Amino acid sequence: MAEQFFIPTKVIAGKGCIREHASLLAALGAKAMVVTGCHSALVNGSQADITAALQEKRIPYFVYNRIASNPSIAAVREAAAVARDEGADFVIGCGGGSPLDAAKAIALLAANDLDDAELFAGIFENPALPMVAVPTTAGTGSEVTQYAILTNDRLQTKTSIASEAIFPRLAFLDATYTLSLPLRVTVNTALDALSHALEGCLAKRAIALSNLLAAESLRISGACLPLLRGEEISWTVREQLLYASMLAGMVIAHTGTTALHAMGYSLTYFRDIDHGRANGLLMSEYLRFVAASCRERVEEALRRTGFADLDSFQAMLKELLGEREWISEAEIDRFSAIAIRAKNIGNTLRNPVQQDLAEIIRRSFI
Amino acid sequence: MAEQFFIPTKVIAGKGCIREHASLLAALGAKAMVVTGCHSALVNGSQADITAALQEKRIPYFVYNRIASNPSIAAVREAAAVARDEGADFVIGCGGGSPLDAAKAIALLAANDLDDAELFAGIFENPALPMVAVPTTAGTGSEVTQYAILTNDRLQTKTSIASEAIFPRLAFLDATYTLSLPLRVTVNTALDALSHALEGCLAKRAIALSNLLAAESLRISGACLPLLRGEEISWTVREQLLYASMLAGMVIAHTGTTALHAMGYSLTYFRDIDHGRANGLLMSEYLRFVAASCRERVEEALRRTGFADLDSFQAMLKELLGEREWISEAEIDRFSAIAIRAKNIGNTLRNPVQQDLAEIIRRSFI
Numbered sequence: 240m241a242e243q244f245f246i247p248t249k250v251i252a253g254k255g256c257i258r259e260h261a262s263l264l265a266a267l268g269a270k271a272m273v274v275t276g277c278h279s280a281l282v283n284g285s286q287a288d289i290t291a292a293l294q295e296k297r298i299p300y301f302v303y304n305r306i307a308s309n310p311s312i313a314a315v316r317e318a319a320a321v322a323r324d325e326g327a328d329f330v331i332g333c334g335g336g337s338p339l340d341a342a343k344a345i346a347l348l349a350a351n352d353l354d355d356a357e358l359f360a361g362i363f364e365n366p367a368l369p370m371v372a373v374p375t376t377a378g379t380g381s382e383v384t385q386y387a388i389l390t391n392d393r394l395q396t397k398t399s400i401a402s403e404a405i406f407p408r409l410a411f412l413d414a415t416y417t418l419s420l421p422l423r424v425t426v427n428t429a430l431d432a433l434s435h436a437l438e439g440c441l442a443k444r445a446i447a448l449s450n451l452l453a454a455e456s457l458r459i460s461g462a463c464l465p466l467l468r469g470e471e472i473s474w475t476v477r478e479q480l481l482y483a484s485m486l487a488g489m490v491i492a493h494t495g496t497t498a499l500h501a502m503g504y505s506l507t508y509f510r511d512i513d514h515g516r517a518n519g520l521l522m523s524e525y526l527r528f529v530a531a532s533c534r535e536r537v538e539e540a541l542r543r544t545g546f547a548d549l550d551s552f553q554a555m556l557k558e559l560l561g562e563r564e565w566i567s568e569a570e571i572d573r574f575s576a577i578a579i580r581a582k583n584i585g586n587t588l589r590n591p592v593q594q595d596l597a598e599i600i601r602r603s604f605i
Numbered sequence: 606m607a608e609q610f611f612i613p614t615k616v617i618a619g620k621g622c623i624r625e626h627a628s629l630l631a632a633l634g635a636k637a638m639v640v641t642g643c644h645s646a647l648v649n650g651s652q653a654d655i656t657a658a659l660q661e662k663r664i665p666y667f668v669y670n671r672i673a674s675n676p677s678i679a680a681v682r683e684a685a686a687v688a689r690d691e692g693a694d695f696v697i698g699c700g701g702g703s704p705l706d707a708a709k710a711i712a713l714l715a716a717n718d719l720d721d722a723e724l725f726a727g728i729f730e731n732p733a734l735p736m737v738a739v740p741t742t743a744g745t746g747s748e749v750t751q752y753a754i755l756t757n758d759r760l761q762t763k764t765s766i767a768s769e770a771i772f773p774r775l776a777f778l779d780a781t782y783t784l785s786l787p788l789r790v791t792v793n794t795a796l797d798a799l800s801h802a803l804e805g806c807l808a809k810r811a812i813a814l815s816n817l818l819a820a821e822s823l824r825i826s827g828a829c830l831p832l833l834r835g836e837e838i839s840w841t842v843r844e845q846l847l848y849a850s851m852l853a854g855m856v857i858a859h860t861g862t863t864a865l866h867a868m869g870y871s872l873t874y875f876r877d878i879d880h881g882r883a884n885g886l887l888m889s890e891y892l893r894f895v896a897a898s899c900r901e902r903v904e905e906a907l908r909r910t911g912f913a914d915l916d917s918f919q920a921m922l923k924e925l926l927g928e929r930e931w932i933s934e935a936e937i938d939r940f941s942a943i944a945i946r947a948k949n950i951g952n953t954l955r956n957p958v959q960q961d962l963a964e965i966i967r968r969s970f971i
Binding site for chain 1: 606607608609610611612613614615616617618619621622625626813814817818821848852
């Protein structure tokens with residue numbers, strides 16, 4: 240079967256890159272909607288840079304700052320109605336994964352009347368509005384993917400829209416905006432990126448070029464993660480984390496994710512554990528599970544991180560994660576029952592049954 | 606200054622990929638122009654696969670098979686007039702670098718009335734027709750670049766159109782079409798790809814992601830080149846060479862080329878030496894020149910090829926290239942005088958003066 244490589248997003252990276260490349264925004268339309276959360280984009284300077292670039296190019300805009308963490312389908316529908324009412328021509332998503340993914344869904348829903356089934360089926364009549372991604376955390380990789388992950392209360396998990404229609408046109412990577420992140424958020428988002436690169440290596444859909452990008456992402460993450468210990472994090476490390484996260488986004492754009500993400504979604508949905516942390520908590524036992532039948536692939540992935548073996552890798556993660564949450568046997572049953580139905584289960588190198596997932600979760604919380 | 610990464614082309618790779626993905630062609634328009642040379646696309650099966658895919662999707666098409674090696678500006682103007690007369694909606698370039706680059710220029714000129722100055726300035730009113738690239742050699746990388754190299758008789762060299770408008774929409778990489786290539790063409794085109802990856806590593810415009818792709822391309826080329834010795838070349842090696850060439854194309858899409866290409870163009874223009882061979886002939890002395898002030902960068906690039914040092918690398922090239930052409934002192938003067946005026950000279954890690962280029966050429970033909 241043929242392999243496919245496709246990342247149509249133009250990625251611009253470097254300090255001050257939005258202001259430097261403001262003219263690229265002017266090509267996207269006459270009116271911009273800036274989609275963000277309520278607070279951090281103001282603190283980290285990203286919103287000011289975006290609005291300054293829009294003002295410089297005399298592009299009318301409005302800011303929609305009501306995107307909460309793990310946005311629901313209802314939340315993006317509400318925002319898309321505003322985009323239509325205001326006549327937005329393009330959407331600039333600014334923030335962590337939540338505003339970026341919301342911006343993609345808004346860009347799609349502003350141009351198409353879709354019920355939930357149509358939205359997740361990925362076939363649309365009209366092209367989405369052009370979308371620009373300005374990540375302010377280094378974890379999601381959403382700036383270079385065709386995915387928008389929304390919280391689906393009907394299915395009690397996260398569900399993804401996967402469509403080439405929502406690849407961002409532009410991604411601006413300026414590590415400046417990550418300088419003010421608290422250590423906890425830095426660690427959690429770095430674990431999200433690590434999870435993307437690791438799962439990409441261990442996905443059935445891995446291809447040669449995704450493996451190359453994943454290996455580089457793992458090399459950088461493996462070198463940077465042990466440095467996230469509370470002292471000030473240098474500019475260079477911030478920039479490397481953002482680059483590794485982008486590479487890992489390019490990886491999952493091709494490979495998708497696997498059982499690790501499927502399990503993590505339950506921890507986030509039911510226990511409100513941060514997405515990156517959720518994956519980090521489950522990561523070592525997931526790797527042990529896969530290694531039981533695909534030892535070489537897991538060892539190769541670990542080797543890329545610079546860790547000698549799973550034990551030393553696990554020890555590093557333990558230190559980063561600190562005290563673990565407690566979860567009950569009833570929760571383990573429920574989470575594994577939901578996770579086993581996820582699409583990405585079938586993409587896992589070793590096929591799990593529900594009991595396998597339950598055991599991974601159980602062992603992760605000992 | 607900000608770095609940029611952008612490869613909007615969708616790359617599909619694998620045996621039979623054109624037929625398997627025929628539906629992607631249907632999305633590009635109602636009538637196709639297939640641009641190719643007069644002979645090889647018939648022999649290697651690519652033209653039959655393309656026309657079968659078009660027929661299967663009931664897309665009217667016509668074949669324009671009058672693209673010679675190193676196509677001139679006049680040749681692509683003539684073809685663009687045919688594209689307009691026939692009402693082509695999209696262009697499929699099929700062959701080595703010449704038909705692919707011609708197809709890009711045709712796609713641009715069919716949609717825009719441009720004089721030579723406007724053509725090479727890279728600013729156009731109308732978007733180019735969508736263009737599809739089907740490489741049948743493993744060397745040019747044109748399937749993933751924004752360049753079209755045309756022979757410019759006024760300037761007595763090759764001149765490139767460089768514009769995002771001419772990135773192919775689709776690239777189909779099927780190594781089947783390279784199986785019938787003579788050894789000489791296989792070697793020359795592999796040297797072209799090697800040259801792209803090496804120059805990409807040693808370009809002033811190199812960025813982290815181009816270096817990653819270049820390193821992988823060099824690793825593959827370094828492993829495959831010594832296998833090109835007259836015995837039958839395996840499917841795996843054919844596929845690897847095509848992949849390495851595509852990666853190297855992604856590299857120069859970001860880094861551009863350097864003095865090596867500038868010098869090589871004179872050997873091709875005045876002496877009709879194949880483009881890849883021309884670069885291969887000059888490569889070792891070019892590397893020696895750059896290494897004199899940037900030793901570590903050259904050693905790093907060589908290390909990626911798997912060769913211990915420049916001497917062993919040079920010995921491998923010597924064996925592949927066989928007997929060298931003879932060139933006169935008058936030619937050396939003329940070639941270096943033309944090359945030093947090329948745009949890509951300024952992209953060379955160590956800045957040459959004309960005398961440096963003359964010395965590289967002289968030593969390459971001892």
